[in-house]
Amino acid sequence: MTKRIPKLSAPEEVHQKLKSATLTDFCEVYIPMAPDVYTYGVPAGVSLLRGDVVWVQFATRKKPALAIVSKVHQDRPSFDVRPAYPHQSGYRFSERYMEMLEWTARYYISTPMKALFVFWPSDFEKYLDALAFTKGEASPCLQPRLSLLRTQTWPQPSADECSLSGQAFAESYSTPTAGDTSPATPPNAPALTSEQTNAFNTLREELNKTGFRGVLLHGVTGSGKTRVYQELALEALKQNKKVLILVPEIGLTPQTLKRFEDFLQVPIVVLHSALSAPKKREGYLSILRGNTQVVLGTRSAILAPFDFDLVILDEEHDTSFKQQDPAPRYHTREMAFHLAYKYGALVVLGSATPCLETFYNAQANNLKTVTLKERATQAPLPKVQIVDMGKMRQQKGILLSPALREALTDCIERGDQAIILMNRRGFSKMRVCTECGETLYCKHCHIPLVYHKQYRSLMCHYCAALYPVNTPCSACGAETYEFVGGAIEMLEEEIAEWIPNAKVIRMDRDTTQNVGASEKILEAFRNREYNILIGTQMVAKGHDFPGVQLVGVVGADSGLGIPDFRSTERLFQLLSQTAGRAGRAGGEGLVLIQTLKPSEPVMQFAVNHDFNGFANKEMEDRRAAFYPPFCKLVEISCGSRDEDLLRHTVERLESLLRADKKLMVLGPVDAFVPVIQNVHWAKLYVKTQDLAPIRKILHPIVNAPKPWVQNVEIKVEIE
Structure with a gap:
């Protein structure tokens, strides 16, 4: 028998407008991707606090949207307002989560609304529906909110398309007992080497301290850094602390999960984009209900509402820890540092080849350094x-x-x-005309097409367009060609x-x-x-x-x-x-x-x-050329289908930046790939010791409710 998760709806009253004079309380809410913060009324009999997830009717959208309350106040606006109603799950994000959301938006020159779009998983509404459906099993902190919500009248749920088999449903929503999260005696594992023992002892001392602690575990490849992580995680669990383990690639999660599950003998929640929908839901629900002690994931796991005490970034040098699109383009390491500074936690960065910013911080004693110079098997380096x-x-x-x-x-x-x-x-990196020697480029991107034998086609690696292998030469029309480069x-x-x-x-x-x-x-x-x-x-x-x-x-x-x-x-x-x-x-x-x-x-x-x-x-x-870690580097990318409009916009932006003499402005220059999907791209680079002036200039430009220049996209990335 198949059980279905009910799809919950907002109350009908959410569409109505209320006279502000009839209300006492009002709230400011963040709506994912909304252009601004908006004010809603708190209906009589409804209690809201910062962090509550609420239903709101936004502008002319057909369906009500989920939002998060940023502030509740009694400042009566001069206009009529629509009401905000708490979601049936009664879920409230912690102050730590709210502060992280707002800090991320501020630091990376974005908005909380854009950040919320990145923070919340795409199926977040379904997760809340499932949480409401099993609210009798919710964590104690939710019970008072749920009691209040049960007294309100809600529309009857409709069956959602996603469902679980009866057995999977029971497994997904069973509440772990206290014994489930207590670390058992670990199975036989390789004994720690003397180097590993010294490393673990140092890390354990740091774990027992308070406030911010940052450690670089610098070990050669094969030195057994994971074995040290295991012991440290076990020690954290013995102290009833929460552990977040981050890896750069989805492909590393099965290997890492098996090692930690076998050693710790506790349930581990896995978060990454390649999981099946039921697995994603099961893991996120466990976090929402506060039942999780260990989370393993890729970059985005740092965004989950999981208040870790220990975070381990394995292969911390990897570029996959940096978000690209959409904004805010955060770095997992910087977010881990911020949370540890603000709320107290141990951050362990592990790598054989740490990034130079980390190496610089270690040399400056901003991070403690622990080294593993030998392989755990005593085998020589290759x-x-x-x-x-x-x-x-x-x-x-x-x-x-x-x-x-x-x-x-x-x-x-x-x-x-x-x-x-x-x-x-691919099979061959470019196709060249044998008549005129012209390389065949994508029609939409300024990039050579790559021959993929697997697809029997030429492919653009930027827009993924496929072209027949015998596409005529764009310069002379000839159909004879050769492949160049393997x-x-x-x-x-x-x-x-x-x-x-x-x-x-x-x-x-x-x-x-x-x-x-x-x-x-x-x-x-x-x-x-x-x-x-x-x-x-x-x-x-x-x-x-x-x-x-x-x-x-x-x-x-x-x-x-x-x-x-x-x-x-x-x-x-x-x-x-x-x-x-x-x-x-x-x-x-x-x-x-x-x-x-x-x-x-x-x-x-x-x-x-x-x-x-x-x-x-x-x-x-880097020091001679004044590049990070000796400065902050901000990359500003401007894109438009209209090349003349793009040039005008970039020149206007350049003049604004150069007006501040504290900023070192480089460019503008064409992007390395100057055209992608028919959009022309140009870049400006700004070097500075202090991000405050550039935030002051760029924030109103990239985050205005209306585009600074119509038909021009502006992206900001802090290196």
């Missing part, structure tokens, strides 16, 4: 060799060097596994053709689009169903495969030359992290890096596993 592709004389179109080909063959013959990184999707699909075919007994599996965006695809690929490789894993940068992120003894990097210098001050840092991190997958369980791991630029300093630092050397040199360069 030997790294550079293969100079500029000196290679081999057949055109062949991607593997003889050295990597031979090493792969030997690895497979020994029964070991290998990982090959090539950070380029990509990962070509590499997959080459390995299968050249390496005897190769069982290859590919992991990139094209093979991991379906729910659960990443987990299946990683599990199959971990179970040795395949002996070669090839992939883009997602294979470099924290995975632990004991059988891997060889790592190859094809096209290692593809990250150089990008106009981004962090490009060298990201390349070093990518090379170091990928290399760290080899030889983790023992044996002599080998890493071969194919490059056309072997003399680049970043290559030499990667060969020698010399993070400190790289970081010190890069810091000198």
Whole structure:
């Protein structure tokens, strides 16, 4: 028998307008994506407080919307108002959640309404419906609110399209008993090494303190940082503290979840975008009801109403911890720092290659540093060799060097596994006309089309448009062409053709689009169903495969030359992290890096596993050029379909910024990809020590109820 979650509706009275003179209390509410804060009336007999989730009728929308109360007051407005009614669940967000919402909007030059759109999951209304449906099981803090709500008259619910089987329904909405969240005796786990023991003791001391505590756990790849996290999380649970564990990629969650569940022996809520709808609902409901002690997730898990005492950011250097679109474009690390400063918590940042901002803060003693210099298995770090592709004389179109080909063959013959990184999707990176030499670009974006054999089409990697392979040349109309430059699909075919007994599996965006695809690929490789894993940068992120003894990097210098001050840092991190997958369980791991630029300093630092050397040199360069961490960098992107209007807007914005002599303004310049989906993009960069002046200038521009310039989009990103 299938049980359905009732879809709740707002009371009919929400549509009516009330005379302000007849009301005593009023409230200001945040409505997701609304252009401003709006005032509503609090009807007689209704009690509202800051943080309450309410029904409101907004403007001319057909359906009432959910909003959150920001303030309740008695300042009677001069106009008639519509009423705000509490949601049937009676849910009220904590002051900590409200402050975080408002701080995020303020710091990242956005609004609470835009922030709320990002903070709330897309099915938040359904989660509240489910919470109301099971409100008898709600946490004690909700009971007084629910008693009041039961006395009000509400419309009869209609059946919602989402449903759970009877068994799944019972599992999803059962309230854990006190025993469920008490850590049991952990199963047999590897004993801590002396380094790990020292690290854990230091972290435990920090956990027992109050106020803000920040620690960088700087350990080489394979040093057992996760093992230290396990002990620290267990210690936190013994003290009845809440733990948030963040990883950069969805693909890392199954491995991390299993390790923590097996060790802690408590339920762990998982939050990320690739979960099925019932799983998302089950996890978020557990958090809303206050039944959760451990949450594991990706970037957005920091936005959940979960008041952690300990937050662990594993692979903290990873760019996935930075939100891109929509605004506010927050960084998970900065939000964790803010919450820890404001409410007291321990923030643990773990990485073999920490970002330079973190390294700088550690050097300045703003963070405590704990180091793990040896691998937990006592295995040596892998030997790294550079293969100079500029000196290679081999057949055109062949991607593997003889050295990597031979090493792969030997690895497979020994029964070991290998990982090959090539950070380029598709089969061939561009299509060139054989008549005039013109590269075929996307019609909507200023970017070359990539040939994908998997789709039998040319694809734009920015707008995802597909084109027939034989599309005529846009310059001369010829239909004869050749493909130039190899990509990962070509590499997959080459390995299968050249390496005897190769069982290859590919992991990139094209093979991991379906729910659960990443987990299946990683599990199959971990179970040795395949002996070669090839992939883009997602294979470099924290995975632990004991059988891997060889790592190859094809096209290692593809990250150089990008106009981004962090490009060298990201390349070093990518090379170091990928290399760290080899030889983790023992044996002599080998890493071969194919490059056309072997003399680049970043290559030499990667060969020698010399993070400190790289970081010190890069810091000198950043200091000389006045880039973060020595300043705040604000990137302002302006986009419009009208190129002339765009230029005029950017010049107007530039003059406003340059009027403040404390700001160092760079640009304007065309974006690296100047046209995306027929929208032209230009950028301005502002360097400053103090964000207050730039907030004062930009806030009314990007957050005005009406666009500053019609048909021009303006985005702000704080680096």
